[in-house]
Amino acid sequence: MRPRKYVRHLSDKQQICQGVFEFWSVFLEFSIRMLENSDWEAASEIYRQGLETGQATFETEPPTFSDWDNGHLPFGRIAAVSLPDESLIGWAALSAVSKREAYNGVAEVSVYVSEKSRGKGVGHALLQALIEESERHGMWTLQASIFPENEASLRLHQNLGFRTVGRRERISRLNGVWRDTMILERRSNVVGVD
Secondary structure, three states: OOOOEEEEEEEEEEEEEEEEEEEEEEEEEEEEEEOHHHHHHHHHHHHHHHHOOOOOOOOOOOOOHHHHHHHHHOOEOOOEEEEOOOOOOEEEEEHHHEOOOOOOEEEEEEEEEOOHHHOOOOHHHHHHHHHHHHOOOOOOEEEEOOOOOOOHHHHHHHHOOOOOEEEEEEEEOOEEEEEEEEEEEEEEEOOOOO
């Protein structure tokens, strides 16, 4: 995967400041590249920020690198880095859904964006790159399990072709509270179309 550079114009905002209208634009410049093992410390911190929302996962602690590495496919590990300093601002990865050969082309997606970079197109760029990378490796279906309260993540996935296939009610507990998850999937229009 070749690194790609993004310049994302966020929006013109109007701010009232002591009776004076101030107009300003915000730009975020970032690049998409493969996630490297050396990114783990920053990736783990971004994961921790996701945990703190209570809307990202049933996990309550970031895993060790070894556990994370063993739980994810060796391809489809995508990083978003801010420019020009190249600090990690988000990551995405694929996990196998089954060890059975029949499901070799099916993976679950994970997308995490740093707190300061949310709502700025980073998640969209990561998920789009992850879709493309998964198709290069023969994946025909991607799935996601998302808390129904995580409306931003649901929209992100739906905007990139995922559809809701169901709701698992009271599937597990998070901090002692039973939670539902929405199951979304995206069928490739490139792989497995025969």
